[in-house]
Amino acid sequence: MTSPDQNVSTARAVSPDSGTHWTEEGAWQVAPGIYRIPLPLPQDGLRSVNVYAIETDAGLTLIDGGWAIEASRQVLDRSLAQAGYSVRDIASFLVTHVHRDHYTQAVVLGREVGSHLSLGIGEKTSLAQLRNATPGESHHTPVLVRAGATEIAEQWATAFRSERIDPSLWSDPDTWLEGDHQITVGARDLDAVSTPGHTQGHYVFADQSAGLLFAGDHVLPTITPSIGFEGANPVQPLGDFMASLTKVRGLPDLRVLPAHGPVGMSSHERVDQLLDHHELRLTQCLAAFDTGRELTAHDVALTLHWTRHERAFETLDLFNSALATMETRVHLLLLVARGKLTSTTVDGRDVYRLADTTSHHDPQN
Numbered sequence: 001m002t003s004p005d006q007n008v009s010t011a012r013a014v015s016p017d018s019g020t021h022w023t024e025e026g027a028w029q030v031a032p033g034i035y036r037i038p039l040p041l042p043q044d045g046l047r048s049v050n051v052y053a054i055e056t057d058a059g060l061t062l063i064d065g066g067w068a069i070e071a072s073r074q075v076l077d078r079s080l081a082q083a084g085y086s087v088r089d090i091a092s093f094l095v096t097h098v099h100r101d102h103y104t105q106a107v108v109l110g111r112e113v114g115s116h117l118s119l120g121i122g123e124k125t126s127l128a129q130l131r132n133a134t135p136g137e138s139h140h141t142p143v144l145v146r147a148g149a150t151e152i153a154e155q156w157a158t159a160f161r162s163e164r165i166d167p168s169l170w171s172d173p174d175t176w177l178e179g180d181h182q183i184t185v186g187a188r189d190l191d192a193v194s195t196p197g198h199t200q201g202h203y204v205f206a207d208q209s210a211g212l213l214f215a216g217d218h219v220l221p222t223i224t225p226s227i228g229f230e231g232a233n234p235v236q237p238l239g240d241f242m243a244s245l246t247k248v249r250g251l252p253d254l255r256v257l258p259a260h261g262p263v264g265m266s267s268h269e270r271v272d273q274l275l276d277h278h279e280l281r282l283t284q285c286l287a288a289f290d291t292g293r294e295l296t297a298h299d300v301a302l303t304l305h306w307t308r309h310e311r312a313f314e315t316l317d318l319f320n321s322a323l324a325t326m327e328t329r330v331h332l333l334l335l336v337a338r339g340k341l342t343s344t345t346v347d348g349r350d351v352y353r354l355a356d357t358t359s360h361h362d363p364q365n
Contacts (some may be wrong), residue, residue, distance in 0.1 A: 012222065015262035022262040023048040025075055027083035030263050031210055033186075037079040039066035041101055048262050049101045051076070052214055053083065056186025059091030062115075063205060063214045064259060065106025065272035068169055072105055092116040094192075095173070096216025096259065097202040098123040104169040118183075120194060121176035122201030125232040130170040138163075139231045140322065148296025148349045149325045155318050177203055190214075195248065197241025198225040200234050213254035213267050218244065221270060223259040224277055228301055229323055235336060238330040240296070242278060245271050278331075285331045286340055294353045297329035303327065 015022035017030045018133040027035040033055040038048040060080075066072045080086055099267055103119065110117045129139060138160040146154035183190045183205070191206040195218045217225040227238050232354040234240065253268040281304075288295060288303045295332040301324050302313045316324060332352050335341040341352045 013262060016264050022050070025079060027053070027079045030257060031212060034212070034257075035079075035083050036257070036263060037076065039072045039079075039101075039105075041067060042069070042071055046101070048260070049307055050257070050259050050261075050263075052257055053080070053085070053090075054185055054188065056188075058186070059089050060085060060096060061092045061185045062090055062106070062283070063094050063257075064096055064102040064216065065093050065104070068099040068104035068108045076105070084183060088113050090115045092185075093118065094185075094203075094205060094214075095119045095216070096191075096204065096214070097199040098126050098170075099199065099217070100169070102216070102259065107169055107171055110174070116175065117173040118175040118177055119173040120201030120203045121178050122194070122196055122232075123199060124176070124201070126199065126201070126230065127170050127172060129225075129231045130165055131167040133165050135164055137181070139233070140229070140326070143233060143326060143329070144162050144322060146345075146350050147325050147329045147350060148298035148351075149301075149322070152298070152318065152322050152325060154320055159318060178203075179191060191251075193247065193251075195244035196234070197227060197237060197244045199230050200232050200237075200240070202244075205249060207253070208252055211252070211255055213248070213251070213256050215256050215258045215267070217259050219248065219256055219267060219270050220258045221256060221265040223260070224274060226323055226327060228326040236330075236333060238278065238334045239337060242275060242334075245275055247274075282331055282335060285328065286335060289341070289352070289354045291354060294351045296349050296351060298325050300332065300352075301325045301328040 013021050017028040017036055018024055018026060022036050025038060026036050030036045035053045037051045037053060039051055040048055040344055054061045059190050066076060086360055087109055090109060090113060093105050095103050106117050109115060138156060141153050141157045144156060159253050177192055180193050183192050191204060191208060193204050195202045195204050198217045202216060202218055204216055227241050248269060249271045253266055256265045256267050256270060257263050284304055285300050288300045305311060306316060306324055313324060332341060336343050339355055342355045343350055343352050
């Protein structure tokens with residue numbers, strides 16, 4: 001779910017590389033030899049995804065690939081031509097994570113022009129799930145049931161029945177990225193940094209010599225990435241995300257090149273804001289509990305407010321109410337890991353209550 005600063009002003013959404021709204025079509029030079037290419041996301045609240053093209057003597061390396069739809073391909077062709085290139089100049093893709101707006105067009109273009117595709121190995125389970133999914137079924141439905149959102153789960157299942165997944169868009173990459181390591185891209189040395197949280201296989205790529213962070217969805221300038229909305233259903237996604245943020249905070253302060261939003265924010269400043277946001281959310285979740293009170297993740301989500309406009313849960317649409325429930329769930333899981341809550345399963349639902357923190361000692365004689 002998005003942070004309170006989701007609906008930023010037009011002024012803040014203007015990107016310094018283009019002088020226009022960050023979604024404006026084009027090949028915008030963000031640094032010598034690097035172009036930002038916004039690609040459209042129809043029917044998606046994010047509107048666009050930033051793909052970054054890095055010039056090398058061997059051709060272009062693209063950070064992320066966009067969504068494999070005709071509208072995106074047409075904009076990519078026009079934008080590359082504006083910079084003097086075509087898709088046949090793409091030698092490789094470094095994809096930050098497996099979501100469709102980052103991965104699927106890279107798969108199609110890799111097959112078409114022979115470009116090399118790399119992806120974090122933590123995405124292996126999600127890719128297999130997508131390829132082998134039963135038509136009309138969603139792996140999020142049982143998570144919503146366990147979170148106590150039975151009605152939302154039923155609506156979600158109904159809405160998902162008409163969706164069909166094309167397994168060919170979810171083939172494995174040529175190379176699995178594992179651990180933190182350095183990748184040579186032309187004259188640049190990029191630090192490939194594993195940053196699980198938004199997804200388990202998420203990577204960011206740091207060009208420390210140029211002071212740049214290709215941040216994917218890990219560090220976004222105006223919204224928080226969704227946590228807990230992943231097929232692999234990891235044990236502690238929020239804990240993973242906050243640890244990954246802390247790892248990125250340990251790098252030098254870099255200029256953020258995000259997948260969504262304008263470029264240029266300080267990585268240190270934004271990481272601090274994201275960590276503060278989630279600590280506040282953890283406090284708000286804990287405040288929903290009274291002594292002896294038992295709540296599901298959905299119960300807690302109903303007590304919270306969402307987006308910059310502090311919207312009540314009941315005003316959210318189906319997608320965002322599901323997202324809010326699942327994000328609340330991962331906050332509760334972290335509170336359990338911190339010893340603040342306990343969890344039991346009752347009638348197929350996970351129920352949480354305050355942990356008994358009273359110390360039990362033998363009385364002193």
